[in-house]
Amino acid sequence: MKLTDQTILITGGGSGIGLGLAEAFKKMGNQVIVAGRSQSKLEMARAKGFETLTVDMTSQESIEGLAKEAIQKFPNLNCVIHNAGIMKNEKLINGDNAEAATDTVLTNLLGPILLNSFLLPHFKKQKAATIITVTSGLAYVPLSMTPTYCATKAGIHSYTESLRFQLKDTAIEVKEIVPPYVQTHLMGERQANDPNAMPLDEFINEVISILKNNPSTDEVIVQRAASFRQAAYKGEANYKEMFNSRNEFLLNARKTEWDAL
Template sequence: MQTTGNTILITGGGSGIGRALAEAFLALGNEIIIAGRREAVLKQVAEANPGLHYVVLDTSDPESTQKVARQLIIDYPQLNAVIHCAGIMRGESLRDGATELETTVATNLVGPIRLDGLLLPHFLTRPHAAIVTVSSGLAFVPLALTPSYCATKAAVHSYSQSLRYQLKDTAVKVHELVPPYVQTELMGERQANDPHAMPLKDYIDEVMGIFQNSPDAEEILVERVKPLRFAEVNGGYAEFFKQFNDQMVAARVGE
């Protein structure tokens, strides 16, 4: 993905990684449209970043997504990239049933696939375009406390590979952003202030460096996520999985 001269739609752009990426790409001279469900939040971000645009979009809603995608192509004919940062992550006890399953799957998995399908015919007319999916290190080593989230992110990884293969002879590039545990409010204030999480600024700086120095990278991997990404390849996966989850459960018990 080239880092300048784009018109980029960023879902989930009102906070966290989505907002930080929007501001980083805006600073490089790109035209940016952020999308999300909370108009007040989007408006606040746009006012803080002159030149940034916003649109209200609930990617879990098929009718909303179709309507907004159609209007975006009309309003921004140069649109050539989307970054799928919209997502939710909830703790679940499978003994009680996957209580967040429907919402999580609709937001994290179905929403991006549906939006890609609506934007792709337009992207294929552009001289260069990009789709940036967002999975997680937890796609490769699941956190048992958040099973539906991890399952959707594993599915996003699989989908990204298929999409990339199907578009290999086109000008549309597919990149998979694989975040580690980052200081955002994805799971509330605790995560945003957790010293064990990677500072958001550090994460964005490293990600933007990869985009700029390795524009053809299929997976955007900061150093901190590589132990999760390559846990199975490196061997001892079962022990790594158990140790990782035991540590996370112990951290929650100690709160």
Template structure:
């Protein structure tokens, strides 16, 4: 993936990793468009980064995604990079029997990126060079039992990304997977942004941007901090690590 001269769309760009990625790519001179549900957050990002574009979209709603994609094609005909970053993460108690959170997470985290990719694929393929970047998680490879559906959607995004990459291998598009660790954002609430156990957001973005630039042919972007999760199965200590990880993590969740 080239680092400059792109027109980049980033979903979930109003806060957290999405905003930080948007600002990092914007500083490199790319045209950047952020998207999200909350207009007020998008406006705050635009105010801090004059010249950046923004548009609202509900990634849980198929009609909203289609209308959004139609507008993006009109407003940004040179769009060549999409970063599917938007997502929600909620703890679930499976024994409670409620599926409201599970269904919302699946619709947003899995169907959302699939729908947006399908809606914009023909435009992306018209560009001489481009990329689709799907944001998964270290929890795709070793799940946090307290957030079962979130982890399942990220595992599905990993699988979908592999298939998408294979099907697009003879096109102008590179398909990448960004695999974050636990990062200081507000994904699980304000307390996460200052949790000392989470990777500082700036450190994550700095390392991620270096990896984007230094390994242009890499299929996965994995900072060092996420590698114990990413490679737990290959390292042969999955069962023990899964128990230890969940024993330590679950008690700290809200």
């Protein structure tokens, strides 16, 4: 992946990891377009010098409109970073998770799939293009408190593998960024201020360092996410121990918010 002079569309780019990536790529001399639903976040992105577009990642019509508008306004568009996502606690035994599950699947899984389908005809015309999905360490070792989120990230990982294979004879690269637990507002103030989470600037710096040092890599895995990615490779017993111990620990640590559901 060429890291300069690219035209990059980032969904969910108004805050958190998306904004961090947007700022990093802009500093390297790329044109960055931030797409999102929150008008307040888009206004803040514009104040930082970013082009912005509005999209509702739960709506096929809105996603198609985003692709058409992005191509029309930015004909050199040759990179998309699928970062938009939502993460919600779901106590499945309560049986009232339909809305949360639907929104999560549409935003995290179907949204990127649809946006790719609308962008690929344009990307095929470019001299070179890049598609980047943002998954999670939880795609590999799920957190039981957020089952649909973890399932969508596992699904996007699988989809990314298939997409990469299908595009291997084209000029379109396909990459996956695998974040660990990062200090963002994905699940509110607790996560943003949790000392156990990786500071956002450290995560972004490590991602960019990996891309600079190994621009052909398929997976961008920072050190804190490596144990998740490799868990299944170390055998069934190791995987089960990691899954059970982490989930028991986090259920106890977040008992108050879990019991409130």
